[in-house]
């Protein structure tokens with residue numbers, strides 16, 4: 575058996591994703607020790623009420639259950655009054671930070687400050703939050719390179735589908751000529767409902783009723799969540815310095831049930847696609863509702879599924895797809911990133 579290394583871990587955000595990370599620690603403690611020689615000790619947690627620190631480690635099950643029972647972090651022993659997560663992480667003794675707070679495309683906070691403070695100290699960061707990467711991809715990578723800290727974010731695009739890992743690790747020496755993907759399950763669900771004749775408003779209400787769509791669904795239905803993911807793929811996989819302003823974005827609010835029904839009648843359907851097409855030295859980056867054949871790979875990505883097809887000069891045409899209906903796989907993607915970073 576491997577000697578077991580204790581990894582002092584900070585969880586920023588205790589919502590769906592990081593609570594599922596705690597659940598995985600409860601489920602997989604023995605496997606993580608036996609297979610990877612790792613024991614994750616949660617020494618810091620943060621939510622919108624503040625930050626708490628316990629060098630001896632918070633119990634994963636008790637912490638998750640307390641949060642699920644409605645007790646915010648400020649009620650935990652070790653609550654640090656008046657401090658932001660970035661301020662605490664500037665000095666906290668820890669080995670790893672998992673950042674899963676909400677996307678903020680204006681300031682990037684609290685994720686951006688957390689990521690900067692942690693990478694600056696040479697401590698690895700795993701992100702589920704896209705905001706810091708969309709706003710400051712190059713800066714964060716340069717910072718990580720200068721301090722030797724690992725930075726991983728495979729959970730930011732298509733949940734647990736390892737799009738980023740495949741693109742960065744497995745397409746050695748390839749030139750990607752084009753990629754097209756369905757990166758947002760909420761809009762995919764709404765379009766699928768509309769294809770059965772429901773109106774946009776009805777389909778959106780159904781998605782909200784099922785808890786898939788946010789109360790404010792703007793980021794999803796206007797295409798910005800998909801565009802965020804395309805920016806991350808463009809920087810990390812295509813190797814270009816791209817920002818949101820470089821993406822032409824059209825959401826699904828203009829698609830009608832009549833459009834969809836007409837396409838379905840002729841063997842096609844409409845999907846909200848992200849695409850990158852090689853143009854000279856760069857790529858044209860587009861997010862828009864697109865007609866695809868119903869029996870094509872992307873036409874067959876339905877409801878809870880997300881997928882991507884990648885055409886490159888060396889590796890043919892690849893197709894990858896995931897079915898993901900709850901945040902457990904996304905939390906597992908953060909664990910995957912953490913283990914890979916810690917194994918070096």
Ligand SMILES: NC(=O)c1ccc[n+]([C@@H]2O[C@H](COP(=O)([O-])OP(=O)(O)OC[C@H]3O[C@@H](n4cnc5c(N)ncnc54)[C@H](OP(=O)(O)O)[C@@H]3O)[C@@H](O)[C@H]2O)c1
Pocket residue numbers: 586587588589590591592620621622623646659673674675676677683684702703704729730733900901904
């Ligand atoms: N859910 C998914 O399947 C999924 C998949 C891929 C990526 N992501 C990304 O992962 C991140 C987390 O998603 P989620 O579903 O877990 O979101 P969530 O359920 O809304 O949880 C967000 C958490 O962040 C906390 N928070 C808010 N402001 C904060 C602040 N200033 N400082 C510290 N914590 C703060 C919230 O606190 P309260 O608990 O007090 O509200 C909550 O615990 C998001 O960026 C999301 O886009 C999610």
